[in-house]
Amino acid sequence: MASISFRNINKIYAGNIPVIRDVNLDIADGELCVFVGPSGCGKSTLLRMVAGLEDITSGDLLIDGKQVNKLPPSARGIAMVFQSYALYPHMTVARNMGFALRLAHTAKAAIDGSVDKAARILQVEHLLERKPKELSGGQRQRVAIGRAIVREPGVFLFDEPLSNLDAGLRVQTRIEIARLQRKLGKASMIYVTHDQVEAMTLADKIVLLNTGDATHRYGSIAQVGSPLELYHRPRNLFAAGFIGSPKMNLIPGELVSATPTRAEVRIETGELLVAELDATRLQPGAKVTLGVRPEHIVPDAHGLQALHRQVMWTERLGESTFIYLEQACSADALIAKAKGDQPVPCGATVALGIPPGACHLFDEAGQALPRPCHDLAKLKLPWLQGATDPLQAKVA
Template identity: 60%
Template sequence: MTSIVFQDVHKAYGDLPAVLRGVNLELSDGEFAVFIGPSGCGKSTLLRMIAGLEEITSGELRIGGRRVNEVPPAERGIAMVFQSYALFPHMSVYENMAFGLELAKRPKAEIDAKVRAAAKTLQLDHLLDRQPKALSGGQRQRVAIGRAIVREPKVFLFDEPLSNLDTALRAQTRIEIARLHAQYAHASMVYVTHDQVEAMTLASKIVLLHTGKDVAEKGSLAQVGTPMELFHRPRNLFVAGFIGSPRMNFLPGKLVSAEPAQAVVQLDGGPVIRASVDASRLAAGAAVTVGIRPEHAVVGQENGQSLQGGVSLVERLGTTTYLYLDRGGAQEFVAQASADSHARPGDRLALGLPAQALHVFDDRGDALPRCVDLPA
């Protein structure tokens, strides 16, 4: 078993406010969990707790059903891949990958077999005699991953392993890590990143942490779920605004009425629109925020369920185009258009707001239940 369970875990440094508070989290056997959140939210601290590099102030951490609060890092059955590679510069690739097994006094034949098998998996078998200074950044990172593989750990920990690589190498190494998880499905993997693409493409479970304007929220779990759950069903404004790039558009307004499976909202400075949510717990006149992702707004659709805006910026990314619309003092609205869109700065466009694509949040920022959902 390689499950990881946090039970009411807190972490504080002296008299300073806790950097993690009330963390209750279960990561199942063989899961690929990605910790993500803004800088300072505590994601790396949470990872280092699993590794045994940070003490737990209170609460309990269990790995494979075993309490490990007081267990030294070397006895936890984990292997960690660092952002900085942490390779020995005077050792060859082979020696770097074999070092941990040699310390454990494993037989030479076993060490050789494991190193060469890992090197073949990571396409490093032709580089075993080279030193780190003769390798590219991506090759060095693969050596660090190989050093973890040969130990056959119960848990792999990755602390922003791709942040030092250029864009092409990041994409390539990300694919290799995904394949690694498929090959070592018996082991759990925990991965820390600030990159949403890495989180959305690698994770079977995303753990999003708060920074929180309120001290009580800082270091808490904002939402835990599959990538598509967080994308299509964000629990609150923080999650909705953090997951997705460009971020979700937010439109303030007031609730006019709550009909069965439908909320009627008067947007500030805009039309009255309908959203497929259950707003029955709110009274008419309540302040709400309507959200819609750029890819769900319908460019050029003009009806009672639409906004008007002037194009201020056009971003062409090859496969898609993003239009930034100025709404006269209101927050800029971003809409996704087709790759061959002919829109130009200065054009005035209508943006359709489909009822089934709208999210509605109350005055505390909590999401109202959606009645018609997009696929998750």
């Protein structure tokens, strides 16, 4: 176990290409931290700087409080698992897993003991004498993880380790990695992925990175927090749009009035919507974006503030139905999530209930207005019962 700190970390690649801008971040001992963001935002670059495979242009990288900027990879107490497992094809599973220890001249009995222990944890004991070509993709990835485990690192680094696996295996291996962290006595892990579902399901802490805009093309942190914090309190439009599928509906409008608990917004169609949040730092007339997640819209609402819209299209997934609705002004359709068996004829006009407590609001610069805390208490998710802080809770 080890803590990792980034202090004003910048990375400029040769040719004066700025890639990482001013990253400040603390990863605690034993934490499973996920770096997530669109392709090209600098996730791998950050991870490779921790590993020592990439120079740090400026700033300090600390492992357990010690600056390690110039320390070679082998002296950092880390082990890395890549997307491509890169096993040695001519070696058995056991020899692949013990390779780093043989390089370090560890005694044979100790190597065998470590390999056996890792094989047990990963349930590959029956595969130890096979060659990589005799394994499935999932088994190979487990061997690659085993190779990292035998080194007993303080920090595990994973760079999109599941991208080469098919959908079913990805879910299974994802659960195995989360359980592995517990079995290993909570080793510290940094896990890189572009997949927000992987980030949500695995992370203690999510670090969401943005690629920047047209003028500033470098990765920077958009938000850091627990999965539920990012879901319920996205700090900006980027975070709001990145976490959640289908994406949060974002409707342009302007602020009409604001109290500490209630904001009235005239959306682009001229309709008025109330959001239960504090927009008092803005002036009436300020340009805003109102956000509401598809799963929080109540189709066929009675007694709720509602938008009346025509159904353009539906997608039936069995357990739920996505309803795409006409938007008078914006190019994007509004999306609502309904029950799987709800009748929603195309062309019909439906009343979409917009619960004021479910609304998000963003200012012209895309920064979120603060939402009250009490909506988390309203969640009543069974697995949150008894948890001391619902935002920190994670499925066991």
